[in-house]
Amino acid sequence: MPGFPGRAIPLRDGRTVFLREIRPEDLPAWEKMILACSPETLWRRFECRSTQTVLARKDDLFDESSVVIVAELEGRLVGEARLCLLPGRAAEFCVLVADPWQGLGLGSALIDFALELAKSLGLQKILTEIVPENARIVDLLRRRGFQFSVEEDGLTHRGELTLPG
Numbered sequence: 001m002p003g004f005p006g007r008a009i010p011l012r013d014g015r016t017v018f019l020r021e022i023r024p025e026d027l028p029a030w031e032k033m034i035l036a037c038s039p040e041t042l043w044r045r046f047e048c049r050s051t052q053t054v055l056a057r058k059d060d061l062f063d064e065s066s067v068v069i070v071a072e073l074e075g076r077l078v079g080e081a082r083l084c085l086l087p088g089r090a091a092e093f094c095v096l097v098a099d100p101w102q103g104l105g106l107g108s109a110l111i112d113f114a115l116e117l118a119k120s121l122g123l124q125k126i127l128t129e130i131v132p133e134n135a136r137i138v139d140l141l142r143r144r145g146f147q148f149s150v151e152e153d154g155l156t157h158r159g160e161l162t163l164p165g
């Protein structure tokens, strides 16, 4: 996967966050970010409340089929978004902002950056799976054109966005 240029984004509190591709040397900062997440935030993103289990999945960050964007603020990593590439010009999308930095506009910025990147990579379909108690992200993604359906078991909201070709 070729690299992509980063971007500086102003946050609601006046600070500037830098969105860029993850690098191998980011791993300690990524681990610190995960340690700053509440079990509820981890559940909404990873469907798992255990910090240790999430930390053990660190190799996924550098998987060839994943595009990982990180948000860097004042030398720390504070959020990430991923596009996990699937066959047929599709990708699964997910996003995380660590608790102390939620509500500053970072989640919205990561989503917009990831969708722009998806278009530039020629992707046509973006898929996502959301746990039912996560109305906030469903609302954010609906406003960006995602359509949601609920699995028969009522436990998973599946979102799909078709990007213009």
Ligand SMILES: CC(C)(COP(=O)(O)OP(=O)(O)OC[C@H]1O[C@@H](n2cnc3c(N)ncnc32)[C@H](O)[C@@H]1OP(=O)(O)O)[C@@H](O)C(=O)NCCC(=O)NCCS
Pocket: 040, 041, 042, 044, 045, 093, 094, 095, 096, 097, 098, 101, 102, 103, 104, 105, 106, 107, 108, 109, 129, 130, 134, 136, 137, 140
């Ligand atoms: C969902 C998530 C990414 C949003 O990130 P964020 O940085 O807090 O989002 P923003 O600051 O851009 O705010 C997004 C919207 O939520 C609203 N919001 C912010 N804080 C809120 C709160 N505590 N309660 C309710 N709404 C809130 C904002 O007003 C904003 O609405 P607007 O677009 O109308 O202004 C973040 O909460 C998160 O990481 N959650 C856990 C993981 C997750 O749910 N991932 C998605 C599944 S893959």
